Amino acid sequence: MALAAGSAARQQTAKPSNEQLPPISYVCPMVGDEDVIEDKPGRCRKCGMELKPIRLDSIWTCPVHAAVIKDKPGTCPLDGRELVQVTMAVSWTCPNTNIDSVSPGTCADGSPMVKKFTPRAHGNHNPQHGGLFFMAPDNWHHLEGTYRNGGVFRMYLYDDFTKPLARDQVRQMTGRVITKTGASFPLVAVQNGRYLEAKIGKLPFPAEMAAKLKFKTISPEHHFDFTFPEYSKAPVAPRLTDNAARPQRAPSNVGSASSASSAVASTPAPAETTTSSGIDPGLIPLPIPDTVPEMLAQLSQRTEQIRRFIDQGAFANVYVPAFQAKDLALALDERKKDLRPEHLKIAEPAIKRLVRSAWLLDAFGDMGNKQQISEAYTQFAAAVKDVESVFPDR
Amino acid sequence: MMNARLISLVAVIVVAVALASQHGEAHKAITSKYTFNDDVFPIFNERCARCHVERGVAPMSLMTFKDAFPWAESIRAELIAGHMPPWNAEEGFGDLKHARTLTAKELDVVLTWATGGNPQGNLDQTLPAVTLKNDWIMGAPDLALKLPSELTVPADRMDVTEEFTLPSGTKEARWVRAVDLLPGTPSVVRSAVIYLKSPSMPGPKGSGLQPTADPVLALWLPGHDPEPLDGRVAFKLPAGAELGVRIHYKKTWQFEGQPIADRSTIGVYFAPDKEAQELLAVPIISPPPSTARDQTLTFTRTIDEDVQALAMRPEDVPPNITLQMTAVLPDGSHAPMIKLNTRPDWARRYWFENPIALPRGSRIEVVANLANPDILSEAFGAIGSTTKPPATMPLKLAINVIPAKPKLTAP
Numbered sequence: 001m002a003l004a005a006g007s008a009a010r011q012q013t014a015k016p017s018n019e020q021l022p023p024i025s026y027v028c029p030m031v032g033d034e035d036v037i038e039d040k041p042g043r044c045r046k047c048g049m050e051l052k053p054i055r056l057d058s059i060w061t062c063p064v065h066a067a068v069i070k071d072k073p074g075t076c077p078l079d080g081r082e083l084v085q086v087t088m089a090v091s092w093t094c095p096n097t098n099i100d101s102v103s104p105g106t107c108a109d110g111s112p113m114v115k116k117f118t119p120r121a122h123g124n125h126n127p128q129h130g131g132l133f134f135m136a137p138d139n140w141h142h143l144e145g146t147y148r149n150g151g152v153f154r155m156y157l158y159d160d161f162t163k164p165l166a167r168d169q170v171r172q173m174t175g176r177v178i179t180k181t182g183a184s185f186p187l188v189a190v191q192n193g194r195y196l197e198a199k200i201g202k203l204p205f206p207a208e209m210a211a212k213l214k215f216k217t218i219s220p221e222h223h224f225d226f227t228f229p230e231y232s233k234a235p236v237a238p239r240l241t242d243n244a245a246r247p248q249r250a251p252s253n254v255g256s257a258s259s260a261s262s263a264v265a266s267t268p269a270p271a272e273t274t275t276s277s278g279i280d281p282g283l284i285p286l287p288i289p290d291t292v293p294e295m296l297a298q299l300s301q302r303t304e305q306i307r308r309f310i311d312q313g314a315f316a317n318v319y320v321p322a323f324q325a326k327d328l329a330l331a332l333d334e335r336k337k338d339l340r341p342e343h344l345k346i347a348e349p350a351i352k353r354l355v356r357s358a359w360l361l362d363a364f365g366d367m368g369n370k371q372q373i374s375e376a377y378t379q380f381a382a383a384v385k386d387v388e389s390v391f392p393d394r
Numbered sequence: 395m396m397n398a399r400l401i402s403l404v405a406v407i408v409v410a411v412a413l414a415s416q417h418g419e420a421h422k423a424i425t426s427k428y429t430f431n432d433d434v435f436p437i438f439n440e441r442c443a444r445c446h447v448e449r450g451v452a453p454m455s456l457m458t459f460k461d462a463f464p465w466a467e468s469i470r471a472e473l474i475a476g477h478m479p480p481w482n483a484e485e486g487f488g489d490l491k492h493a494r495t496l497t498a499k500e501l502d503v504v505l506t507w508a509t510g511g512n513p514q515g516n517l518d519q520t521l522p523a524v525t526l527k528n529d530w531i532m533g534a535p536d537l538a539l540k541l542p543s544e545l546t547v548p549a550d551r552m553d554v555t556e557e558f559t560l561p562s563g564t565k566e567a568r569w570v571r572a573v574d575l576l577p578g579t580p581s582v583v584r585s586a587v588i589y590l591k592s593p594s595m596p597g598p599k600g601s602g603l604q605p606t607a608d609p610v611l612a613l614w615l616p617g618h619d620p621e622p623l624d625g626r627v628a629f630k631l632p633a634g635a636e637l638g639v640r641i642h643y644k645k646t647w648q649f650e651g652q653p654i655a656d657r658s659t660i661g662v663y664f665a666p667d668k669e670a671q672e673l674l675a676v677p678i679i680s681p682p683p684s685t686a687r688d689q690t691l692t693f694t695r696t697i698d699e700d701v702q703a704l705a706m707r708p709e710d711v712p713p714n715i716t717l718q719m720t721a722v723l724p725d726g727s728h729a730p731m732i733k734l735n736t737r738p739d740w741a742r743r744y745w746f747e748n749p750i751a752l753p754r755g756s757r758i759e760v761v762a763n764l765a766n767p768d769i770l771s772e773a774f775g776a777i778g779s780t781t782k783p784p785a786t787m788p789l790k791l792a793i794n795v796i797p798a799k800p801k802l803t804a805p
Contacts, residue, residue, distance in 0.1 A: 037511050045463060326502065333498050349485030352498040359474045359505050386486065 026051035087123035134368035146232035151201040167193030175213035225370035227313025319362040326358035343390035350386035426510025444617035457524040487733035489747040535661025553644040567805035569628035569665035579656040584644035586614040608675035671800035700798035702749035710790035713738035
């Protein structure tokens with residue numbers, strides 16, 4: 001079951017009243033305008049409707065058992081897979097009522113209100129079928145590619161709630177998969193439109209391929225690059241035996257957030273790509289150091305992390321080290337007054353190019369187009385090189 | 395608006411996501427720490443108000459929250475593409491005067507706001523009203539020449555290019571330090587070329603090796619200040635000269651289907667001294683490009699006398715290409731001059747921060763990347779992006795020079 005399938009809210013018994021609540025945001029209640037989020041009450045800038053107060057919270061859930069909701073990372077109690085983080089609206093209700101409160105309280109019968117989680121648009125960018133997950137440039141379509149044993153590429157299509165598209169919508173789509181050798185394979189709707197499929201055969205790993213997809217006949221063709229370190233593994237079915245209580249070893253974190261479930265467990269990750277917690281260091285935010293040499297060292301690490309994510313096809317991860325690098329560059333910008341004039345002339349434009357290309361990496365990261373993100377990285381790396389050339393590294 | 399859906403990217407992608415990132419994290423809806431009122435408006439007011447104001451030439455005002463927020467996604471796209479502010483020279487290659495760009499911090503503030511939910515800030519806060527300023531930047535000109543007639547862009551046209559001839563009426567030759575244009579209707583005057591029509595001025599179009607007088611007095615763009623020459627160097631305005639004015643009129647979407655009229659005025663600023671060195675031009679012309687795609691074209695021009703380069707301007711180059719100009723000096727050393735990403739309707743003259751000494755025998759080397767993929771426009775279909783036909787005509791540039799040892803003379 002997909003996390004966002006349907007709009008049904010999940011309920012939990014409320015935590016004690018001293019729980020720290022997420023801040024209240026104000027969102028547009030109009031379907032399709034959920035992206036309007038304000039920090040003040042008022043009217044929707046798109047449709048004029050009165051904004052609705054909600055609390056947005058990051059919670060952890062099982063990739064395929066959305067009923068499980070946790071407030072911290074861990075493993076799924078049902079199948080042992082690593083929990084994934086999603087954003088949901090949190091509210092409180094009473095059984096058999098329409099009450100939907102942004103604050104906890106007591107029901108008419110004296111029982112504590114029940115906490116309820118409701119999915120939000122773009123609240124879940126996690127793969128549902130063990131593949132790689134991207135957002136299309138229209139920011140509404142989302143898709144997931146898998147490469148299965150036997151050489152079959154499948155593409156699953158979702159809306160902005162990561163809800164599978166209706167099958168007649170999938171059947172309208174046309175596309176093809178192109179392998180590294182240039183061979184092209186048509187993507188055809190199968191299972192009556194549950195997904196698109198191309199039989200591309202067995203490729204050496206890491207298997208690289210590009211999908212070109214038109215959502216409608218008259219739509220532009222979008223390009224998505226996929227790099228699979230091994231065959232995608234379908235999510236494990238829930239275990240109803242005693243084994244369910246004994247979590248399996250979670251997959252390694254090497255690869256993209258999207259590829260969390262594509263599982264590279266059979267290939268141990270290089271030591272420098274994981275921490276003892278199993279989280280890729282590229283995904284861990286760090287405070288800005290106090291000294292310029294430390295900033296430069298961290299900037300160098302971030303640059304390398306970006307390159308590695310791109311090489312792995314983990315485009316969705318790139319924004320994390322890119323934004324960290326951008327913040328380092330802005331911190332260096334505040335130290336530029338100590339530079340000699342000839343160095344200042346190099347530093348100022350280089351920092352600007354670094355900041356701009358970091359944003360470019362962020363913009364392209366979700367879209368899965370390797371050429372675009374690689375070109376953005378070329379700009380980024382050149383800017384980093386210039387920054388490194390003028391700031392003292394000791 | 396370019397892609398309203400992308401605004402939702404805003405609410406979900408951004409900064410806080412990075413800061414709290416963990417493996418497998420979905421995008422979070424967290425608003426920007428920067429607000430329009432406190433952080434973004436001061437930047438827009440300082441950097442963008444000349445055009446992005448009510449009745450300005452830009453397609454939208456950015457001077458109020460209500461005006462700006464619907465354009466947040468377009469703002470993001472234009473900023474990360476480097477299209478706005480419109481300064482098409484790449485910073486860090488060569489040293490140019492008065493670069494019109496945002497600082498790194500300003501860039502980050504606006505992008506964070508544009509992608510982070512576009513918060514307004516304190517709703518009770520009243521921002522100063524910003525109105526269109528349409529005055530002579532350098533003060534009243536010495537000679538104001540109103541266009542001979544009003545031009546109306548008809549209701550069924552979005553843009554028109556019109557050529558005007560203006561008699562200067564001068565009885566004697568004068569040195570000119572700057573020429574400017576004051577739009578009659580700022581919202582429709584998109585760009586202008588002001589040049590000398592006098593047949594006695596041969597101009598830089600010939601292929602001779604000697605620098606000649608530059609007939610192009612100004613490449614006018616909205617929001618760009620004129621760059622006055624000092625009294626020592628000037629344009630020569632012969633007695634009775636005629637000025638040619640070629641204006642590109644372009645309506646914004648608000649005026650679609652409406653006729654709109656303009657009668658602009660050309661302002662001439664005379665140099666204070668009676669003697670000056672005339673600003674000269676050296677044309678640099680490429681061979682015709684082949685029709686092959688993804689090509690790089692390299693061409694050079696050897697300088698035949700000792701000169702100092704003060705400026706460069708594109709004369710006839712296609713949009714959306716990259717031009718890199720370097721001086722290769724006789725001793726083999728290289729002096730970067732400018733790297734330009736050409737864009738339609740944004741041609742201007744770029745002045746070097748300091749004169750570049752070019753001894754006789756120096757070569758000006760130009761490398762043109764005719765492919766220059768605009769990756770952002772390609773990805774998002776950003777404003778102004780169009781499919782570019784392959785360049786087939788020779789590229790024409792000019793550098794403005796003066797002799798290494800200027801001779802001050804009467805005009």
